[in-house]
Amino acid sequence: VDPTAGLGKVVYFDFDSFVIKDEFRPVVDGHARLLTGNAGRRMVVEGHTDERGSTEYNLALGQKRAESVVKALTLLGAKPEQLEAVSYGEERPADEGHDEAAWGKNRRAELKDR
Numbered sequence: 001v002d003p004t005a006g007l008g009k010v011v012y013f014d015f016d017s018f019v020i021k022d023e024f025r026p027v028v029d030g031h032a033r034l035l036t037g038n039a040g041r042r043m044v045v046e047g048h049t050d051e052r053g054s055t056e057y058n059l060a061l062g063q064k065r066a067e068s069v070v071k072a073l074t075l076l077g078a079k080p081e082q083l084e085a086v087s088y089g090e091e092r093p094a095d096e097g098h099d100e101a102a103w104g105k106n107r108r109a110e111l112k113d114r
Helices: 022-038 055-075 102-106
Strands: 010-012 043-048 083-089 110-112
Touching: 010 022, 022 055, 043 055, 055 083, 055 110
Parallel strands: 043 083
Antiparallel strands: 010 110, 043 110
């Protein structure tokens, strides 16, 4: 049985922001419980951005998004060695479109088991 089944694995962000919105707190809380309950569990948090902004800027913003999720997880009891923050910037869009709907899907951090 997958303990993450039914647990969201993506946190979406507002434009130019790396603040975790209240609606995604349950995602973070759920993963924190899994990590604190199993010291051997590891996750990578991938930060992503939409296509607007320079490559360098988006890599930095993606990193800030990943790190904000990692920080929230550690504040909830996960150990830093269980987590890794990685940024892909705009390089791996979830949606290839060029409008607000697509950009909204691309401004995200994905939580993945490692």
